[in-house]
Amino acid sequence: MTKKLITGAELLIQYLEKKGVDIIFGYPGGAAIPIFDALVDSKIKLVLVRHEQGAAHIADGYARATGKPGVVLVTSGPGATNTVTGIITAMMDSVPMIVLCGQTITTSLGKDAFQEADVFGITAPIVKHSYLVKNPVDIPRIVEESFYICSTGRPGPVVIDLPKDITGAMTPIQDSPPVMDIPGYTFPTHARSKDIQKIANYIKQSHRPLILAGQGALISEAYNEIQELAETIQAPVVNTLLGKGVFPENHPLSLGMLGMHGTAYANKALTRCDLILSIGSRWDDRITPGKIERFCPDAVKLHIDIDPAEINKIVVPDASAVGDAKLVLRDLIPLLGKLNTKEWLKEVDQYRRKFPLNYKKTGGLKAQHVIDELYKLTKGDAIVTTDVGQHQMWAAQFFKSHFSRSWISSGGAGTMGFGFPAAIGAQFGCSKKTVIAIVGDGGFQMTAFELSTAMLHKLPIKIVVIDNKFLGMVRQWQQLFYDDRLSGVNLEGNPDFVKLAEAYGVKGFRIKRAADVRKILSRALAYSDGPCLIHAEVIKEDNVFPMIPAGGAAEDMLIEAPKVKMEKPKGST
Amino acid sequence: MTELQLQRSQNSHTISLLVANKPGVLLRISLIFSRRGFNIESLVVSPTLDGRFSRMTITAQGDPSILEQIIKQAAKLVDVVHATEHKDISAVQKELALVKVKLNPETTGRVLQVVEHFKATTVDLTSNSLIIQATGSSEKLDAMISFLSEYGIIELVRTGKIVMARGKEKT
Numbered sequence: 001m002t003k004k005l006i007t008g009a010e011l012l013i014q015y016l017e018k019k020g021v022d023i024i025f026g027y028p029g030g031a032a033i034p035i036f037d038a039l040v041d042s043k044i045k046l047v048l049v050r051h052e053q054g055a056a057h058i059a060d061g062y063a064r065a066t067g068k069p070g071v072v073l074v075t076s077g078p079g080a081t082n083t084v085t086g087i088i089t090a091m092m093d094s095v096p097m098i099v100l101c102g103q104t105i106t107t108s109l110g111k112d113a114f115q116e117a118d119v120f121g122i123t124a125p126i127v128k129h130s131y132l133v134k135n136p137v138d139i140p141r142i143v144e145e146s147f148y149i150c151s152t153g154r155p156g157p158v159v160i161d162l163p164k165d166i167t168g169a170m171t172p173i174q175d176s177p178p179v180m181d182i183p184g185y186t187f188p189t190h191a192r193s194k195d196i197q198k199i200a201n202y203i204k205q206s207h208r209p210l211i212l213a214g215q216g217a218l219i220s221e222a223y224n225e226i227q228e229l230a231e232t233i234q235a236p237v238v239n240t241l242l243g244k245g246v247f248p249e250n251h252p253l254s255l256g257m258l259g260m261h262g263t264a265y266a267n268k269a270l271t272r273c274d275l276i277l278s279i280g281s282r283w284d285d286r287i288t289p290g291k292i293e294r295f296c297p298d299a300v301k302l303h304i305d306i307d308p309a310e311i312n313k314i315v316v317p318d319a320s321a322v323g324d325a326k327l328v329l330r331d332l333i334p335l336l337g338k339l340n341t342k343e344w345l346k347e348v349d350q351y352r353r354k355f356p357l358n359y360k361k362t363g364g365l366k367a368q369h370v371i372d373e374l375y376k377l378t379k380g381d382a383i384v385t386t387d388v389g390q391h392q393m394w395a396a397q398f399f400k401s402h403f404s405r406s407w408i409s410s411g412g413a414g415t416m417g418f419g420f421p422a423a424i425g426a427q428f429g430c431s432k433k434t435v436i437a438i439v440g441d442g443g444f445q446m447t448a449f450e451l452s453t454a455m456l457h458k459l460p461i462k463i464v465v466i467d468n469k470f471l472g473m474v475r476q477w478q479q480l481f482y483d484d485r486l487s488g489v490n491l492e493g494n495p496d497f498v499k500l501a502e503a504y505g506v507k508g509f510r511i512k513r514a515a516d517v518r519k520i521l522s523r524a525l526a527y528s529d530g531p532c533l534i535h536a537e538v539i540k541e542d543n544v545f546p547m548i549p550a551g552g553a554a555e556d557m558l559i560e561a562p563k564v565k566m567e568k569p570k571g572s573t
Numbered sequence: 574m575t576e577l578q579l580q581r582s583q584n585s586h587t588i589s590l591l592v593a594n595k596p597g598v599l600l601r602i603s604l605i606f607s608r609r610g611f612n613i614e615s616l617v618v619s620p621t622l623d624g625r626f627s628r629m630t631i632t633a634q635g636d637p638s639i640l641e642q643i644i645k646q647a648a649k650l651v652d653v654v655h656a657t658e659h660k661d662i663s664a665v666q667k668e669l670a671l672v673k674v675k676l677n678p679e680t681t682g683r684v685l686q687v688v689e690h691f692k693a694t695t696v697d698l699t700s701n702s703l704i705i706q707a708t709g710s711s712e713k714l715d716a717m718i719s720f721l722s723e724y725g726i727i728e729l730v731r732t733g734k735i736v737m738a739r740g741k742e743k744t
Contacts, residue, residue, distance in 0.1 A: 120597060125604045129651040131594065149651055183625075184593055184654040307643035312638070 003172035008136030011171055012100070012162070015143040015178070017044060022483050023428060024100075025064070029075020031115060034167040036073075047428070047457065050449040052079050056086020057447065060095050061425025062314030064408045065383055065433075066220075069096040070425060071148050076102045077115030080161075081122060085415055087157050092243060092412025094219060096155040098146055099123075105165040106134060110120030119161045128156030133134060133163065136171035140178035147220055148180060153187025154307045163366050179419040188306055188330060189324030198319040200335035208344040209235040210273035212258070212287075215242035215411070216280020217325045218404050222246070224330035226279065226388040236343040236348050238266040240281045250380065255348065256400070258554075259287035262356035262385040263395040264546045267554040269348050280325045282307075283314035284412070290551035290571020304328050315456035333483070350369060350467060353490040355546075355559060357397050364539035365514050367466045368389055369387040371398040373517045374436060374464065377525055382434040383408065383426045385424060387419035390472035394545045396436045417446030420463060424450060434462070441467040441494050443518035451504035454531040463506075463533040465497045467538050476543040480561075481568045482484045500531035509534045578614050585614070586640050587659045587666060589736055589744050590629040593652040596621065602629065602653070605646045615668075617732030626654065628744070630735045632711075655743075664744070665738045671696070671706045671712045675725035684724050691717040704725060 004136045006014075012035060016024075016359060039046050049055040052074045058068025074080055080101040103111040120132045129149045131142050158376060162170045215228055217225040223246055230237050230253050240256040249256050257496045258266040270276070273513045276299050283303075288295045292314060295301075303310070303317040304325055311320045321328050355447045359368035371394050374382075384399050385408040386392040401407040408426055410418040423437035431440070445463050454553055475489040498508030509524045509532060511517055524534045551571035580623065592598045606613050618631045633640070640658070640690060650655040659666070674684055676699075684703060693707035707717055711734050718729065738744040 121600065124597065124600050125608060130597070182593075185651045239604065307649070309649055313642060327706055 001210050005170040006173055007038065008133075008139055008162075008169050008171055009034040009167035011043065011139045011173070011327065011483040012143065012167065013038040013042045015140045016071065017042060017349070018396065019143060023047060023072045023193050023424070024073050025049055025058045025062075025071030027052050027055055027075070029077075029079045029102060029115065031076035031104055031164045032073065032162075034164060035100065035102065046073075047453065049421075052082030052451050053085055053417065054264050054447050054453065055449040056083040056087065056099065057418050057452070058422075058425035058428070059097050060086060060418075061385060061408055061422030062429040063090070063095050063097055063425070065405055066429035067405065068429070069098055069147060070560065072097065073100070075115065075365070076099055076104055076119070080119040081117055081188045083121065084126070085307075085413075087123055087159065087202045089413040089415040089418060090157040090408050091117035091126045091128065092307060093410065094155050094215060095157070096151040097157040097160045098150055099157060101159060101161050101353045102167070103132070103161045103163040105388045106163045107165070123159045125159075127159050127340060130161070130379075130532060132161045133166050133393070136166050136169045139171075141180065141355065144178040145180045145182050148367060149182070154216070156199050158391070171207050182257060188308070189327055190323035191304070191328045191544070195319065195332065196331050197335065198323055199277070199304070200332055200528035202302055202319055203233060203336055204339070206275035206300065206339065207341065207348075208272060208274040209233055209341065210236040210269055210276045210299075211235050211247075211537035212276055212278040212281050213237055213243045213246045214240045214279065215246075216282075218243060218246040218280070220280065220306070221404070222279065222326040222329055223402075223404050225326055225333065227251070229329055229333055229336070233279075233336055233339045234345065234486060235339070236269055236345065238262070238269065240284065240411070241396055242260045242286060242407075243281060244407035245404045246397060247389045248402045249400035250402055251369050255352070259394050260548050260550070261397065261544050261546065262287075262495065263349065264557060264559055265351035265356055265396065266547065267546065267557050268351040270296060270554040272347065273299050273324070275302065277302040277304070279304045279329070280306070284313075288314055289553040291553075308505065308567075314342050325396025331465065338534060350352070361514050365512060365517070366536045366538065366542060367397055367468070367536070368394050369437060369514055369517055370464065370466065370511065370536045370538070371409075373394050375399045376384070376440075377521055378434060380406075382406065382436050383430060383444035385409065385419045385423040385426060385435070385437045387439040388414045388416050388473075389443065390468075390476065390542075391438055391466040391526070393473075394466075397490070401439070404500070416440075416443035418443070420444055423461045423504065424454050424459060424461070427461050428457070436462045437462060438464045438466065439464060440471060441491055441497075442471045444497075445494075448500065448564050451501065451506050451531070452534075455505050458530040460528050461531045463501075463531060464546040465533060465535050466538055467494060467497060467535060468538050468542070469494055472542075473544070477486060479543070480566050481549070483565075491493045497535035501535075506530065507532040511536045584634050584636075586633055587638075587664075587734055587736055588631045588644060589657055590630055590647060590649075590653055591621070592627050592632070593654070594625055594627045595652055598627070598652045599629075601650050602631075602647055605643055605650075606633060608673070609639055609643060609663055611639070615731070616654045617733045617735050619735075632734050634679065641704075659736045659738065663742065664738045666710055666734055666736045667708060668714055668734045669706065669708045669732045670718065671728065671730045672677070672707070672718060672721055672726055673728040674703050674705060674721050675727055676703050684721065687717065687720045691707040693717065713717050725743045
């Protein structure tokens with residue numbers, strides 16, 4: 001008996017369904033029509049975005065909020081190249097994502113066909129893996145491998161380029177489950193016990209230990225283990241920007257975020273610790289100085305990471321363990337007992353009292369005030385997404401993350417325009433949660449067109465536009481390091497964001513005065529009939545402190561605006 | 574060896590990779606080098622006994638700490654089964670060179686002496702040129718080429734280095 005024939009596209013959708021995909025974010029085009037056609041008969045929900053970059057960031061936000069891979073579907077050529085920013089954003093932050101791209105027919109490959117782009121080549125440096133499908137029979141195996149690769153080990157995006165003749169070709173349905181053929185792909189799980197023992201030995205000798213929790217710990221879902229470790233050895237915990245929420249920032253042992261715009265007490269602790277244990281952080285240049293010898297010079301450095309290439313990349317640790325954070329910590333904790341860190345915790349508490357995060361509610365409307373009030377009104381029970389810049393740092397400082405996957409921000413790539421679409425993805429993934437996009441006036445305008453997507457699906461996202469009519473972070477640098485010579489940072493001519501929202505049928509709120517913050521935010525948070533936008537017209541010239549000038553060490557931290565002229569940063573951007 | 578040559582050989586690294594025999598593998602490997610501003614000096618790709626895999630032997634110059642990163646990043650690629658650096662002592666390292674040398678009645682004898690000394694062979698002879706085929710370590714070929722350059726080298730083609738681990742060790 002001959003097997004039933006279906007199209008390659010139908011086979012693709014069948015196997016996406018088998019992998020549990022229930023939502024795809026996409027934008028069609030000629031080369032992708034067979035795939036869109038196959039979606040007509042599928043139970044997978046297709047969300048039509050307004051730009052392919054939006055689709056990629058939405059899928060990214062969905063993946064970060066749920067832990068499940070986000071799936072993007074776009075057409076060839078410009079459709080695919082528009083996702084490039086989204087792909088590198090996901091790659092830099094280890095986010096599981098599958099990007100399905102239509103492609104010209106195989107016989108036209110390399111002949112400059114209409115809407116042809118070498119997507120395999122263009123994306124090669126920014127993917128965890130990629131495929132150009134040459135035979136429809138391979139589709140089930142490639143889908144199986146892609147999901148496995150993108151979501152295991154250190155996650156990352158996988159691109160599947162699908163020529164139109166392959167998705168359009170008739171191919172037999174496959175009865176047996178696909179067999180993966182990736183002998184080169186392995187990832188660590190448990191670390192070697194002698195490495196864990198060495199880490200334990202160092203910790204036991206420490207008097208002033210500090211735990212550094214990063215995104216890797218979050219991906220590995222090591223929240224309980226980090227808490228148990230911190231409480232066992234009585235060590236304070238600092239977290240990276242992307243590590244927000246893996247250890248509750250309202251826990252008595254939490255010092256919040258460290259680094260360039262971290263809390264002063266986290267950075268003070270960094271200068272004083274005698275041991276720092278990184279769990280799933282990659283010693284990024286926002287937390288380590290350009291001259292790496294200046295990073296905690298007297299402290300023992302320990303590194304736990306699932307990616308062996310992260311060991312010795314920036315910091316050469318005294319001991320390291322390559323493995324999954326959760327499994328490594330489970331093996332490590334039984335080797336440790338309570339440490340006497342009373343003096344150390346007392347010292348850290350002094351820093352906390354002496355250098356609190358603060359801002360003044362007088363002198364005009366402050367971004368910090370808006371964010372602080374959002375945190376208080378929601379009691380931290382919300383998923384916050386951000387763009388990149390001053391508002392991002394203020395949000396990281398003032399919106400304490402209480403639980404994992406509640407903070408979604410573009411860390412590694414620093415992608416402006418990420419925050420709002422990421423919120424759409426987060427809300428699709430977590431329909432019951434309050435989702436707040438805290439965005440700047442600059443970044444929001446890069447992807448504001450997705451207001452249509454949010455509106456059509458009645459997603460109750462709160463979009464808080466912190467509008468200072470400046471590209472504030474660049475201006476801050478120009479003021480501090482470039483003799484106040486402002487260049488290309490003035491955003492005069494911003495639209496009235498309330499009217500912009502209304503043009504899309506989205507409810508708009510406006511905050512102009514500090515006195516109105518609580519009242520208007522309460523109303524916006526209570527609004528549930530689809531998305532709403534809060535246009536916060538904050539004072540134009542305010543800067544983010546504390547600040548470690550780029551390339552500097554924690555000792556160089558500025559608690560407030562410097563009175564003296566600063567040198568241009570060296571050794572880092 | 575000149576000081577420059579010595580420095581070069583100390584900073585020169587030979588990396589062997591066992592990779593999936595699939596399109597795009599070479600692109601992914603070369604991106605890891607180019608992203609860090611590393612120049613690949615020689616590159617040999619050939620099938621292995623098992624048709625699913627290919628062997629790549631790459632030589633490159635550079636700082637050892639960056640090279641450690643390159644090997645780790647290469648090993649991480651889905652299509653790379655194995656990546657390792659080979660030091661001179663632990664592996665047999667060979668290369669083949671074809672050298673086209675100018676010939677005239679006065680120099681022929683001396684050129685042939687060089688050929689004999691380096692246990693090379695002659696593979697093509699015309700009235701005014703000779704192609705010499707030589708195999709051996711890259712250093713040996715360097716030395717032979719240096720001698721031959723006196724007589725005028727018209728063209729030079731080298732295969733690039735291949736390596737094989739000694740004894741029980743796997744390449």
